[in-house]
Structure formats: C-alpha cells, structure tokens
Amino acid sequence: MKTVTKAIAVTALVAGAGTAVQAQSCDWQPDRAVTYIVPWGAGGGTDANSRMLASMLEQKWDVPFNVVNRTGGNGVTGHSAIARADPDGYTVGAVTVEINTMHWVGLTDLTMDDITPIALVDIVPASVLVGKDSPFETLEGLLDHARENPGDLTGSGTSLGGIWHLALAGMLNAEGMAPDAIRWIPSQGAAPAMQELLAGGVDVATPALSEGKSLVEAGELRALAYMHDSPMAALPDVPLTANALDSGWTLAAYITISGPGDMPEEIACSYEKAVAEIVQTDEWAEFKASRGAEVVSMPSAELVDYMKASDAALGDTIKAVGLAK
Amino acid sequence: MDLMAILSAVADPLIITTVLACTLYGALVGAMPGLTATMAVALLVPFTYFMDPVQAVAAIVATTTTAIFAGDISGALLKMPGTPASAAYVEDSYALAQNGQPRTTLFVSLFASVVGGVIGVLMLSLASPQLARLATSFSSDEAFWLATLGLSCAVFVGGSSVPRNFASLFIGLAVATVGIDVAVGHPRYTFGLDELYDGISFIPAMIGLFALSELLRNAATGTETRLGRLTVEPIAQALRNAAAEIRRRWASVLRSGTGGTVIGALPGAGADVAAWISYALSRRFSRTPEKFGKGHLEGIVDGGAANNAAVAGAWTPALVFGIPGDSVTAIAIGVLLMKGLTPGPDIFTSDATLVYTLFGAFLLANVLMVITGGLAIAMATQLLRVPRSVLMPLVLMLSMIGGYAIMGSTMAIWIILVLGVVGYAMARAGIPLAPAILGIVLGQVVEDNFMVSMMKAQGDITQFFERDAAAVLGVITLVVWGVLLLRAVLDMFGPRRARGRKET
Amino acid sequence: MNINRDVVTGAALIALAIAMAWNARGFPRIPVMAYGPDLFPNIIATGLVLSGLGILLEARRGTAPEQEDTRPTAWIPFVTLIGIVAAFTIILPWLGFHLSAALAFVVAARLFGGGWPVTIGLAVVAPFALHYVFYSILRVALPWGVLTPLAW
Incomplete structure (x- = not known):
C-alpha cells in the first residue's frame, strides 16, 4: 500500500514538472567559482541586474560568482564569449535582446541557437522622452510634427541599429512614416543620450523608461509614451503606445541568464530552478522595485519561444527600417 | 550647507569603521595595476545590499577616493599608472622614485590628493546644483570643444621638440581610431578581431607604453643595473619634505582643486582630463618648465590635487539629475535607487541627511586616507628594496595580469605587448610618451x-558656434590652437636657437 | 647616429600614415555628408606625415634633441622578454594561470640575473600569492586550463 502511494506521488511529480524538465533531477551544483559574463558596461541596467542575481546565486550555492564585463562591438564581444565558453556550468552570462538584432544588422553570425537560454531576468520596455521645455505635450503631437516635417527632429538613445534606435524607427514605420522621419543620432548609451536631451542637443530620446525615471520624476524630462501594454508601476500615468497608437506598437528589451550553446539539460535546469527560487524572494522583489521594474519569471521553454518570437519581430523591423545586411 | 550637520552625520563609529575599511580596500585595489576604481566599486556592490543607505554611500565614496589616489602608487614605483588620471605625471613620479625619493613623491601625491579631495567636497556641498546645471547644459558641441582644448595640453606635457610632441599625439590618436566608429558602426583597423x-x-595601452617598454629598455641595455636595489628614504624625512612641498605650493593646490572639480563635473571630461589640464597649466605657468617630465614635484602636486577633486565633481550630475558622469557614479546611482533614494534636484530637501552624509563621507574618507594611504605608501615602497631580479619579473607578471583583469581576455596582453614595443621604439626615437596617452584618452571623445x-x-560646420556656450568654448579653443600652431611653425623655421633655452 | 635615427623615425611615421589612409579608403560614408568614418583617420594621417617631415627637418638642421643612449646592447634579453609575454599569452588559456606564471617567472628571473634559488623560490611562491590576491580577493576570473579538475 505504502509503495503504491509513493509510486503515484512520483508519477504525479514527474507529470507536474512537465515535458521541459523530463526526468532530470536538477540538483547539479557548482563546486568552484563561476564566471558570469556581462556584455555591457559596469553601472548599466544589465550589469546591475546580473550582479544582483550573481550575488544571490553565490549565497545560494556558496561558490563565488565572478562578474566579468566583456564590453565591445555593441554587445558582440560579450555574447560571443558566452556562446564560445565551455558549457560545463562554470560560465554563464547575461544574454540580452541584442542576440536577436546583431545578426540581422550584420555585426555577427551569432544567433540565439548558439546559446542556451536559462531564465528571464528583466523586461525593459522603451519610452518616448522629451525635455521639459519641449513644445510636444503628447506622442500624437510629436508624431504629427514628424509626419509633416520629416527629418526635422532628431532622436537618440543608443548606437545606430541598437535596440532603442529600433524602438523609434520601428514605431515610425508602424505608424506609416519613413523610419528616419526623426533622424537618429547615435550615442554611447542611454545616459549620454539623456544628457544630450537635457542640453537640448536632440529633440527626443527613446531609452528604457526605467533609465529616465529619475529625470521624469524630477520634472526635467517629460515621458510622452511607454512602449508597452501595461503601465509601469512607478510611473502609472505615462500613456501606453499599445493604446495610444493605431498600430499598437510596443517594444521591450530583455535580459536573460543564459549558458553557452549545448549546455547539458541537467545543468541548465538546475540553474533555472535556482533562479526561479531567487526571483520569488523579498530581496529580489525589493531590488526590482527600487529600479521601478517588475519581477518577471518565465519557464525556459516559454523563454525560448519568447526569444524566437522577438527574433522574428525584430528581424521584420530591422528589414523594414532598412538596417538589414 | 552647514558644516556641523555634515560632520554630525558621519560621527558614528559604524560609519567611521566602514570608511576606514573601505579606504584600505580602495588602496589595495587602486594600487594593483589594471584594477580600476570602477572595478573596486563594482566588487563592493554586493556588500552594500546589507548596509543601510548612509553606510553604503560612505563605503562607495571612500573606496573611489582612495582607489584614485592609489593609482599613483603603482605609477611611481612600477611606471604602471593605475588610472589614466595618474598617467599625466607618471614620468615625473617614476623618475623621482628611481632617484631615491619614492616616499616623498608619494606623500606629496597623497597630500595633494587629500587637499584636492577636500576642495572638491566643499565645492560639491556649496554649489552642486549650479555645477550640475552647467554640466547638463553641455551637448556634443561643447564636449567636442572641451576635448579639443584638452588635446592642446599635448604640446605642454611633451618634450622640447615640437614635431616629436605632435608625432606622439598623432600616434595616440591613431591608436584611438581602432574599433567601431560611432557614426555608421564600421569596424576600423580591427584586423577582423571582434x-x-x-x-x-x-x-592595457598605458601598461604597454609605460611599464612594458621600460622593462624592454631594462632588458636591452646591458647588465650592470640588473642586480642593484633602489634606495628608499626614511618615512619621517619623506613626510617632512612632502608637507613642506604642499605648503609651498598651496596656491597651485587651490587652483587645481577648484579647476579639477569643475572639469570633473562636465560630461566627456572627468578625472583624466582634469589631471592633464592641471598638469599642463602647471607647466605652462611654472618658473622651471624644463624640469617637467624628468622628475619634478610641481606637476604631481597639480595633477594629484585635480584628479581627486574631479572625483567629487563627477558626483554632481549624478546626484542632482541621476545622470552618471562615469561608471563609478553609474553604479552608485544603482545603489542609491536600491536604498529607495532617487537622485534629483529634490534630493537636497527630501533626503537632506543622506546628502549631508555623502559630503561627510567624502570629507571623512579624505581625512582617513592620510592614514591608510600613508600605510599603503610605507608598505608598497618596501617593494623597491627587493632585488631587481625579483622585482622585474613581478612587474612583468603584474602587467600581464592587470591587462587580463581589465578585459577578461588575453587580447589585453597582446595589446600590452604591441604597445610595449611601440613605446620602446618611441623612446628610442626620442618621442615623448605623455602626448600619446592624451591622444588615446581623448581621441574617441x-x-x-x-x-x-x-x-x-x-554636415553644417557653423552649427558648432550656434549655441552660446559652444561659441565661447570654440573661440577659446581655436585661439589656443592657433597660437600653438603658429609657435610650432616659427619654432621649426625660425632662427636656430640653442636647445634648452627655447622653453617659455 | 642621431641623423640616422631621425631619418628612420620620420620614414616610419610617414609609412604609418600611408597605411592608415590607404586602409581608410574602403570605409563607408554617412548619407548626406561628404565624409564619414574616414575623416579622422585621414586627418591623423596628415598629422603624422607633417610630424614625420618635421622630424626630418630637425635632423637636417641639427636641432633634434640630444638623447640618452638607449641603443640596445643586449638583443637576446630584449627578444626573450618579448617571447615571454607572447608565450605566456598563448599558453595561459591552456595551461592555466599557475603553470603559465611559474614558467614565465623562471625565464624572467633568469633573464634579470636571478640565481637559481631565487628563481625557483619566485616561481613556486609568486603564482600562488598573485592568484590568491587577484582571484580569491579581487575576483578576477584567471583561467585554470588543464588544472580545472583541481580548481577552487
């Protein structure tokens, strides 16, 4: 009788775990230092999220998680380093949305097939920001001006072909305008772009809303739109492009923790399990709230689908705005 | 702001202990070649999760301040400047250390850093809203003029031969063109290496140009110096000399500290440019400019004061607008946000205690740095007592690890090797190194x-004069460069003069 | 000797300039503008040529600065040192930090005139000490290479 219940319990457990996990026990653990590669610089959003996650994994598994910022080539260097590493579980990294843009714009041959997505860490929707003295009070006003005077306005936020450039160009394209109706001025990231915006060097910036949150709250910048379908908890009054635009355009960058290509299932699911537990802690919730972001989580199977969909959508955008190579 | 409020905010044993520990930690990281202030702060972040906001801010500030100073230690002892900011005067400090005055040099550098840092904090507490307003009015136009003006320092930091100074500057600028260009994202001179x-x-560029080229020179020129040890003067004597030096040059310290803070607050500038400009000005107005670059304390006083003042300056746009001036303040903003504090113009009213603490921590860090920095100097200079057959291999290994640490890749060591050979060749050809470093630092900016x-x-070039601030900066820059080029041409084609007397 | 040195220097700078400008021909342009990523390389190349000519002129007029004699007298140590750096860089990912560093220390300590006891001591102690400081305290991800099974 006893053995029967046990057998049933085990069957239920395996069935409950679903097809993605299969018969893995998911209890692999590193027994020495792990290298955590971040393709972007210290101080940015990817760096902050990854360092927080790394320090919590470190507590959990009691081995050092050494964060290495491998910057360069608009993300190519770091992503290649993650993809090329030995998939033994001792190298993981912060693969970001650029894995789905870089190959379309011809920067690299690397695609998401070369890495093993483990878990979603953050979703970072874009925004439309203008200076406090800007004549534009609404997104419609801005877009109407751009429609009537193509090339008159300038926008910034990241490098040419970077994700925030696609946010702007894609939105213009979706609204039936030339993608360069607002001319893109490249910058070395979101912070210098907002500096330009404050100084009156450009008319609009489209970085992550979380990047501009302090300046918006301080009244130095005005947020005309949030390129998402649900409002940001910290700035609930910013209009959503999903509602405001006929095209329903939205765009969000994302940050994952991923392993090198062909990471053994056992190791990948152990990481997935650990991260899933971490994102449920209060500490993680507090960290997210401090940055004005929401806690996100996604099983790795769903993450793969999400990234595939993003790859196709970004590919369409990149081709539409004429940046494909 | 009220000084008493600032001081009482940090008169807490926990804060004092934290600051003390962090100045020690900052000194360790900063003195290690290849490990920057940014890296020191990034490593500190996980610990700040467990601290209260006041303590966390104090920790970051103390670490940064000492790390920037400690970059001078490896610069003077090993010719391996810890930061580009220390590179401005590394030839002076290294020459002095080789002449048996490593401790005097480093104490001068320490005291100048401390006073510069204090000036920076005072300006930060008195005028950060105004400074931040100035900083955020800088668009790419103003930043371009400022950086171009900075490049003119190449003429002052080099040697006596005008074409050689320019050659060095252009070599540095050529190195700076490597990589993806900003306008169209085209990879230039990358040899297909991502x-x-x-x-x-x-x-890695600095380690190669300064440290490895020096090692190569050592290896290539005979054997007689290889077993010798360097002399190190007694601490008491070094302290006395250094204190006297700072007292004598108080006006320079004041000037460089003030200038450094303002430059540090401006986008596209920061501690590096602050140090270079102060060093160049120091030389321009010195009564003994010919001694610069060969082991002269004057430039160390100015450069050292300016770069630590700039550390405080860099906080202004970060605090007032949440715009990071450099990667250290970017990390710091993340920590502030995590502690529920949003930088912004209101932070001075809404979180006044925190702002007082920040200033207090800066002040405290600068004062305690005298102790920990002194300790670090005393210990590090022991290194010079080691026989060269041990010291040289250690310098070599530290160079290679330092490069590896900053890039996490062996590519950095290749860069060190190539630029080491370039640096050696430049020294052979009588071309000074300092202008090249300036070119590398500012070329991309x-x-x-x-x-x-x-x-x-x-493409309309007149736009560079459209904005008021840009027009003013632009005219200044053009005048300075015009005068410099005119003098260069006169110098080349004018009557022959005896070398050594032509310095202004 | 000095004249010779300056002729070589000037020629080298001009050669570098030509290589830069030649390479820059293939760079793409920015639409609507008459220049692009090739602008600065070309300015710099021009500057290098002028500096090179200036140095040649100085040599001709005899106004070049005197310099300390840094002529290499010991080519073998010079080349060995370059060899150490190159070899260390190549073997580091495979042999790992400890072994690569120990090998580099042996050759370098001998090169700078160390006796065998000093050399052996340095090669044994220094890799561990440096590894402790950089890897364990400062969190630099130094590679383990073949020693991975022993890693901590």
Whole structure:
C-alpha cells in the first residue's frame, strides 16, 4: 500500500514538472567559482541586474560568482564569449535582446541557437522622452510634427541599429512614416543620450523608461509614451503606445541568464530552478522595485519561444527600417 | 550647507569603521595595476545590499577616493599608472622614485590628493546644483570643444621638440581610431578581431607604453643595473619634505582643486582630463618648465590635487539629475535607487541627511586616507628594496595580469605587448610618451562628439558656434590652437636657437 | 647616429600614415555628408606625415634633441622578454594561470640575473600569492586550463 502511494506521488511529480524538465533531477551544483559574463558596461541596467542575481546565486550555492564585463562591438564581444565558453556550468552570462538584432544588422553570425537560454531576468520596455521645455505635450503631437516635417527632429538613445534606435524607427514605420522621419543620432548609451536631451542637443530620446525615471520624476524630462501594454508601476500615468497608437506598437528589451550553446539539460535546469527560487524572494522583489521594474519569471521553454518570437519581430523591423545586411 | 550637520552625520563609529575599511580596500585595489576604481566599486556592490543607505554611500565614496589616489602608487614605483588620471605625471613620479625619493613623491601625491579631495567636497556641498546645471547644459558641441582644448595640453606635457610632441599625439590618436566608429558602426583597423571592436582600452595601452617598454629598455641595455636595489628614504624625512612641498605650493593646490572639480563635473571630461589640464597649466605657468617630465614635484602636486577633486565633481550630475558622469557614479546611482533614494534636484530637501552624509563621507574618507594611504605608501615602497631580479619579473607578471583583469581576455596582453614595443621604439626615437596617452584618452571623445554634432547639423560646420556656450568654448579653443600652431611653425623655421633655452 | 635615427623615425611615421589612409579608403560614408568614418583617420594621417617631415627637418638642421643612449646592447634579453609575454599569452588559456606564471617567472628571473634559488623560490611562491590576491580577493576570473579538475 505504502509503495503504491509513493509510486503515484512520483508519477504525479514527474507529470507536474512537465515535458521541459523530463526526468532530470536538477540538483547539479557548482563546486568552484563561476564566471558570469556581462556584455555591457559596469553601472548599466544589465550589469546591475546580473550582479544582483550573481550575488544571490553565490549565497545560494556558496561558490563565488565572478562578474566579468566583456564590453565591445555593441554587445558582440560579450555574447560571443558566452556562446564560445565551455558549457560545463562554470560560465554563464547575461544574454540580452541584442542576440536577436546583431545578426540581422550584420555585426555577427551569432544567433540565439548558439546559446542556451536559462531564465528571464528583466523586461525593459522603451519610452518616448522629451525635455521639459519641449513644445510636444503628447506622442500624437510629436508624431504629427514628424509626419509633416520629416527629418526635422532628431532622436537618440543608443548606437545606430541598437535596440532603442529600433524602438523609434520601428514605431515610425508602424505608424506609416519613413523610419528616419526623426533622424537618429547615435550615442554611447542611454545616459549620454539623456544628457544630450537635457542640453537640448536632440529633440527626443527613446531609452528604457526605467533609465529616465529619475529625470521624469524630477520634472526635467517629460515621458510622452511607454512602449508597452501595461503601465509601469512607478510611473502609472505615462500613456501606453499599445493604446495610444493605431498600430499598437510596443517594444521591450530583455535580459536573460543564459549558458553557452549545448549546455547539458541537467545543468541548465538546475540553474533555472535556482533562479526561479531567487526571483520569488523579498530581496529580489525589493531590488526590482527600487529600479521601478517588475519581477518577471518565465519557464525556459516559454523563454525560448519568447526569444524566437522577438527574433522574428525584430528581424521584420530591422528589414523594414532598412538596417538589414 | 552647514558644516556641523555634515560632520554630525558621519560621527558614528559604524560609519567611521566602514570608511576606514573601505579606504584600505580602495588602496589595495587602486594600487594593483589594471584594477580600476570602477572595478573596486563594482566588487563592493554586493556588500552594500546589507548596509543601510548612509553606510553604503560612505563605503562607495571612500573606496573611489582612495582607489584614485592609489593609482599613483603603482605609477611611481612600477611606471604602471593605475588610472589614466595618474598617467599625466607618471614620468615625473617614476623618475623621482628611481632617484631615491619614492616616499616623498608619494606623500606629496597623497597630500595633494587629500587637499584636492577636500576642495572638491566643499565645492560639491556649496554649489552642486549650479555645477550640475552647467554640466547638463553641455551637448556634443561643447564636449567636442572641451576635448579639443584638452588635446592642446599635448604640446605642454611633451618634450622640447615640437614635431616629436605632435608625432606622439598623432600616434595616440591613431591608436584611438581602432574599433567601431560611432557614426555608421564600421569596424576600423580591427584586423577582423571582434575583441577590438570596442577600441584599445586605456589600461592595457598605458601598461604597454609605460611599464612594458621600460622593462624592454631594462632588458636591452646591458647588465650592470640588473642586480642593484633602489634606495628608499626614511618615512619621517619623506613626510617632512612632502608637507613642506604642499605648503609651498598651496596656491597651485587651490587652483587645481577648484579647476579639477569643475572639469570633473562636465560630461566627456572627468578625472583624466582634469589631471592633464592641471598638469599642463602647471607647466605652462611654472618658473622651471624644463624640469617637467624628468622628475619634478610641481606637476604631481597639480595633477594629484585635480584628479581627486574631479572625483567629487563627477558626483554632481549624478546626484542632482541621476545622470552618471562615469561608471563609478553609474553604479552608485544603482545603489542609491536600491536604498529607495532617487537622485534629483529634490534630493537636497527630501533626503537632506543622506546628502549631508555623502559630503561627510567624502570629507571623512579624505581625512582617513592620510592614514591608510600613508600605510599603503610605507608598505608598497618596501617593494623597491627587493632585488631587481625579483622585482622585474613581478612587474612583468603584474602587467600581464592587470591587462587580463581589465578585459577578461588575453587580447589585453597582446595589446600590452604591441604597445610595449611601440613605446620602446618611441623612446628610442626620442618621442615623448605623455602626448600619446592624451591622444588615446581623448581621441574617441573628440571624434564621437564631432560626428554626433555633424549628424545633428547634417554636415553644417557653423552649427558648432550656434549655441552660446559652444561659441565661447570654440573661440577659446581655436585661439589656443592657433597660437600653438603658429609657435610650432616659427619654432621649426625660425632662427636656430640653442636647445634648452627655447622653453617659455 | 642621431641623423640616422631621425631619418628612420620620420620614414616610419610617414609609412604609418600611408597605411592608415590607404586602409581608410574602403570605409563607408554617412548619407548626406561628404565624409564619414574616414575623416579622422585621414586627418591623423596628415598629422603624422607633417610630424614625420618635421622630424626630418630637425635632423637636417641639427636641432633634434640630444638623447640618452638607449641603443640596445643586449638583443637576446630584449627578444626573450618579448617571447615571454607572447608565450605566456598563448599558453595561459591552456595551461592555466599557475603553470603559465611559474614558467614565465623562471625565464624572467633568469633573464634579470636571478640565481637559481631565487628563481625557483619566485616561481613556486609568486603564482600562488598573485592568484590568491587577484582571484580569491579581487575576483578576477584567471583561467585554470588543464588544472580545472583541481580548481577552487
């Protein structure tokens, strides 16, 4: 009788775990230092999220998680380093949305097939920001001006072909305008772009809303739109492009923790399990709230689908705005 | 702001202990070649999760301040400047250390850093809203002019031969063109290596040009010096000399501290440019400019005061607008946000205690740095007592690890090797190194801002004078460069003069 | 000797300039503008040529600065040192830090005139000490290479 219940319990457990996990026990653990590669610089959003996650994994598994910022080539260097590493579980990294843009714009041959997505860490929707003295009070006003005077306005936020450039160009394209109706001025990231915006060097910036949150709250910048379908908890009054635009355009960058290509299932699911537990802690919730972001989580199977969909959508955008190579 | 409020905010044993521990930690990291202030702060972040906001801010501030100073230690002892900011006067400090005055040099550098840092904090507490307002009015136009003006320092930091100074500057600028360009994202001179897409980083470049080229020179010139040990003067004597030096040059310290703070607050500038400009000004107005670059304390006083003052300056845009001036303040903003504090113009009213603490921590860190920095100097200079057959291999290994640490890749060591050979060749040809470093540091800033401005203006060059601040800076820059070039031409084609007397 | 040195220097700078400008021909342009990523390389190349000519002129007029004699007298140590750096860089990912560093220390300590006891001591102690400081305290991800099974 006893053995029967046990057998049933085990069957239920395996069935409950679903097809993605299969018969893995998911209890692999590193027994020495792990290298955590971040393709972007210290101080940015990817760096902050990854360092927080790394320090919590470190507590959990009691081995050092050494964060290495491998910057360069608009993300190519770091992503290649993650993809090329030995998939033994001792190298993981912060693969970001650029894995789905870089190959379309011809920067690299690397695609998401070369890495093993483990878990979603953050979703970072874009925004439309203008200076406090800007004549534009609404997104419609801005877009109407751009429609009537193509090339008159300038926008910034990241490098040419970077994700925030696609946010702007894609939105213009979706609204039936030339993608360069607002001319893109490249910058070395979101912070210098907002500096330009404050100084009156450009008319609009489209970085992550979380990047501009302090300046918006301080009244130095005005947020005309949030390129998402649900409002940001910290700035609930910013209009959503999903509602405001006929095209329903939205765009969000994302940050994952991923392993090198062909990471053994056992190791990948152990990481997935650990991260899933971490994102449920209060500490993680507090960290997210401090940055004005929401806690996100996604099983790795769903993450793969999400990234595939993003790859196709970004590919369409990149081709539409004429940046494909 | 009220000094008493500032002091009482940090008169807490926990804060004092934290600051003390962090100055020690900052000194360790900063003195290690290849490990920057940014890295020191990034490593500190996980610990700040467990601290209260006041303590966390104090920890970051104390670490940064000492790390920037400690970069001078490896610069003077091993010719391996810890930061580009220390590179401005590394030839002076290294020459002095080789002449048996390593401790005097480093104490001068320490005291100048401390006073510069204190000036920076005072200006930060008195005028950060105004400074931040100035900083955020800088667009790419102003940043371009400022960086171009900075480049003119190359003429002052070099040697006596004008074409050689320019050659050095252009070699540095050529190195800076490596990598993806900002305008169209085209990889230039990368030889198909994606690790070079981001350009040649400063730290491996400096280690190669200064440290490895020096080792190569040592290896190539005979054997007689290889077993000798360097002399190190007694601490008491070094302290006395250093204190006297700072007292004698109080006006320079004041000037460089003030200038450094303002420059540090401006976008595209920061501690590096602050140190270079102060060093160049120091030389320009010195009564003994010919001694610069060969082991002269005057430039160390100015450069050292300026770069630590700039550390405080960099906080102004970060605090007031949440715009990070450099990667250290970017990390710091993240920590502030995590502690529920949003930087912004209101932070001075809404979180006044925190702002007082920040200033207090800066002040405290600068004062305690005298102790920990002194300790670090005393210990580090022991290194010079080691026989050269041990010291030289250690310097070599530290160079290679330092490069590896900054890039996490062996590409950095290749860069060190190539630039080491270039640096050796330049020394052989009598070309000074300092202007090249300036070119590497500023080359990208100049080009990026030029291209961005031109794209905004669709190629209309008059746009560089459209904005008021840009027009003023532009005219100053053009006048300075015009005078310099005119003098260079006169110098080349004018009557022959005896070398050594031609310095102004 | 000095004249010779300056002729070589000037020629080298001009050669570098030509290589830069030649390479820059293939760079793409920015639409609507008459220049692009090739602008700064070309300015710099021009500057290098002028500096090179200036140095040649100085040599001709005899106004070049005197310099300390840094002529290499020991080519073998010079080349060995370059060899150490190159070899260390190549073997580091495979042999790992400890072994690569120990090998580099042996050759370098001998090169700078160390006796065998000093050399052996340095090669044994220094890799561990440096590894402790950089890897364990400062969190630099130094590679383990073949020693991975022993890693901590």
